[in-house]
Structure formats: structure tokens, C-alpha cells
Amino acid sequence: MRQRFAWTATESLPGSAEVLRLQGVPAEPDLSPRLGALLEAALAAYLETAEPRAIIGGISREEFRGVYRGEGRNAPETPLETVLAGAERLALFVATVGGAVTARIRDLFSRNEPALAAMLDSVASAAADRLTVLLGVRSLGPVDGAGANGTRVLAYSPGYCGWHVSGQRALFAFLEPGEIGVTLNPSCLMEPLKSVSGVLVSGPAGIHRFAPAYAFCAECRDQPCRTRNAAVSTS
Amino acid sequence: MDILKEIAASLERGEDDRVAGLVRQALEQRCAPLDILNRGLIAGMDVVGEQFRKREIFLPDVLIAARGMYAGLDLLKPLLAREGVPSAGRIVLGSVHGDLHDIGKNLVAIMLKGAGFDVLDLGADVPAQRFVDAAQEHGATVIGLSALLTTTMPVMKEVVDLVRARGLAGRVKVIVGGAPVSEAWAREIGADAHGYDAANAVERVRALVAAGA
Numbered sequence: 016m017r018q019r020f021a022w023t024a025t026e027s028l029p030g031s032a033e034v035l036r037l038q039g040v041p042a043e044p045d046l047s048p049r050l051g052a053l054l055e056a057a058l059a060a061y062l063e064t065a066e067p068r069a070i071i072g073g074i075s076r077e078e079f080r081g082v083y084r085g086e087g088r089n090a091p092e093t094p095l096e097t098v099l100a101g102a103e104r105l106a107l108f109v110a111t112v113g114g115a116v117t118a119r120i121r122d123l124f125s126r127n128e129p130a131l132a133a134m135l136d137s138v139a140s141a142a143a144d145r146l147t148v149l150l151g152v153r154s155l156g157p158v159d160g161a162g163a164n165g166t167r168v169l170a171y172s173p174g175y176c177g178w179h180v181s182g183q184r185a186l187f188a189f190l191e192p193g194e195i196g197v198t199l200n201p202s203c204l205m206e207p208l209k210s211v212s213g214v215l216v217s218g219p220a221g222i223h224r225f226a227p228a229y230a231f232c233a234e235c236r237d238q239p240c241r242t243r244n245a246a247v248s249t250s
Numbered sequence: 251m252d253i254l255k256e257i258a259a260s261l262e263r264g265e266d267d268r269v270a271g272l273v274r275q276a277l278e279q280r281c282a283p284l285d286i287l288n289r290g291l292i293a294g295m296d297v298v299g300e301q302f303r304k305r306e307i308f309l310p311d312v313l314i315a316a317r318g319m320y321a322g323l324d325l326l327k328p329l330l331a332r333e334g335v336p337s338a339g340r341i342v343l344g345s346v347h348g349d350l351h352d353i354g355k356n357l358v359a360i361m362l363k364g365a366g367f368d369v370l371d372l373g374a375d376v377p378a379q380r381f382v383d384a385a386q387e388h389g390a391t392v393i394g395l396s397a398l399l400t401t402t403m404p405v406m407k408e409v410v411d412l413v414r415a416r417g418l419a420g421r422v423k424v425i426v427g428g429a430p431v432s433e434a435w436a437r438e439i440g441a442d443a444h445g446y447d448a449a450n451a452v453e454r455v456r457a458l459v460a461a462g463a
Contacts, residue, residue, distance in 0.1 A: 202348030
């Protein structure tokens, strides 16, 4: 079933530690006053501009295999194929914090406020990622260890872990997220920029664990597997 | 303290709101605009860049200093232009066609300006031809290309090929960067350099210019 969700900007506000991590700043208690003030200003700008919303639709394993195959450009071996084998429920999703945040970031850059612009960019990126967690809770049940029998819901996205970004086309064709204002450009880039998409996979924690030993892992800078493995490491 | 050292120290301390005032003061004291630029603003940003490379300070600290640098630079630019002072080099920069991501490209532009380069920022979603046209029109010796998507990376090769087709290879060099872009990709498409991050991009551009781009 296809569902539409919306949250307040406050509900989607990410933790300071995650924002600072994206800025390359260690999460230390003694953050300098000027960085503290910058972070506060960026969080306030986010609250003024964000309009978080999402579309999610349940999908069977067989249907998903077709979406995942996409245009046939995935890596020869990918972890998601193994993860799928143990999945209990799947849902495709597209979520966004809206276009006004990106417009504010660009405006700040043009007004010679690069520090605030970059900090707001990190707030928005962390918030978009947080939407996947909020979606998991509302659609597939408890997340991050709260589920019965150690069930975890984690997100996997085109462009990562061997799932070629061209897979966005099949995902968008299935979900048709235009009603929340998210579109795909010819390069498979989502607009607004601060949007996330992919599949939420619900299943035993162990299915989400994998070693970053695939061919494409060598050049991966984001390493989403680290976060994913950390999320299931206590199970 | 020497006013130029004071400008540099203010930038290092992130006192961005003081820098413009100090630059005005230096001009009133009849300091040469080029000295204010080199021994004040760029000297300060060099220290900031070094501290960033050593991880003694962080990206937001650099960007706060950059705001101060811009405020000072705005005062100096017309004077430097009047005196015909050349910049460290002219670079055309942008995110390639199909890619709307611009935060990384913006950070590179800020760091390059902080290092004294004249940066022509073409923005995002820039077709290959526009990069090369702009480099020719404005006499740039380096083209900087940013891509955040594997689907847009081939546009980088289009730019490299166009530079060659127009007989500009050697005179106009191409540096590429962005999350999915690697040194191997740069070599594969025949680009002259790969910038791993904004600080590294400045080093690589300096090297390209020094090598006679």
C-alpha cells in the first residue's frame, strides 16, 4: 500500500553530533563558541525552511527484484541481493526536506555566508537521512533494536553499495513521488537536492551485516555500511 | 603589531568582522594593495589552510576566515585591477552538466580565492562546451570540474576531449573532483589532476599553474 507522510521540521531535526560529523568536526563537549553559534544559526535556518515529507509503498520481494535490476547496470555482486534473501518486509520510499532549504543554502553562499551555508547543508543532509529512520518507524515497525526478535529496518539506496544510480528510474516509476514534489532529472539526480530514496528492508539484524569487501568498496568514500553495521552491532 | 600581520592574525583567529576594518586602516596608512593581499590576507589564509590540513581546525573555521578574506578582498579588488596586478592564476570552475550539486564546488572556489586565484564560477549543470568557451574567453589556464554522480562523470571526459580538439591541451589544464571521482578516473579520461578534497584541490591547482599551465 502506498502512503504519504509529513513531519514538522522539528521532528526531522537531526542531532548536533551527526551534523558536526558531516562537517568533519569531532563530537566533543567543548565546541568552540563560534562553532556553537554557527550550529545554532544553521539549525534555526533549517527549522524556518524545511518541509519534510515522504512517499512509501510496500513491495514484494519479486517485484523488488525487478526494480533492483533496473537498467542492468548494478555491480556483478552486491550485498543487497544477500540481504534480500533474509528480508521479511520491503518498502520503497522517497523522502525530502523540501526545496526551500536548498534555496536558502544557495542564497547564503551568494551573500558571502559560506560557513553558515555549509553548516545548513550538513543539517539538511542529516535531516534527510533521519527521515528514513522516521519512515521505518511509521511504516515497517520499530527500528534500531526496538523490534521484537531483534528485527531491524534499514535503508539501502541507489548509488550506493553496488546499486547503480540509474536504478532511480525504476524506483520512481514504481512509486511516482511527484505529489511530494520530488522529480528525477536525466542524470538520475533527485530534485530537491536534499531528498533520499531507496528500499527499507525489515528483517533480523544479522541480514544487514556484511563486510565491505566488494569490488566497489575500495573507492567508496561514504561507507554507509559502517553506519549500517554499527546500527546492528548490538544485536 | 604590523598592520599586515594584524590582518593575517585576525583571519587566523576567525575575527572575520575585523578584517575589512584593518584593510581600510592599512590602505589609509598607504600600504600597497598587493602587500595587503599577499602579506595580510593570503598569508593569513595560508596559515588557516595549513591548520586545516593538520586537522587543528575544521571546515567551518576555514569558512569563517574565508568570509573575512572576501570582505578584505572586496576593498582591494578595484585597486589591484587599477594597478594591473595579476592574480595567482585564473581558473574556470563548475559542476558538470546534469549535476546540480554545488556545495563541494563552492568550497573549492572559496579555498582557491583564499589562495589568491581568480575564480570564474560557472555554477552547476554546466555543459562541456561552456567550460572551454569560458576558459578561452577569460584566458583561464585551469578548468575545474565537479561531479557527484557516476552518471554525470562522462561529461568530464567531454571537456578533456574538447580542450584537446581545440588545441588547448598543455595551455589549459583540467582538474576533476567529487565524491565518485578518483585519481584512476582522472588518468583514464586524460585529465591533468584529481583533487581529493577542497584543500587538496588548491595544492593541485597551484602545482598545475607552477608547471606552466
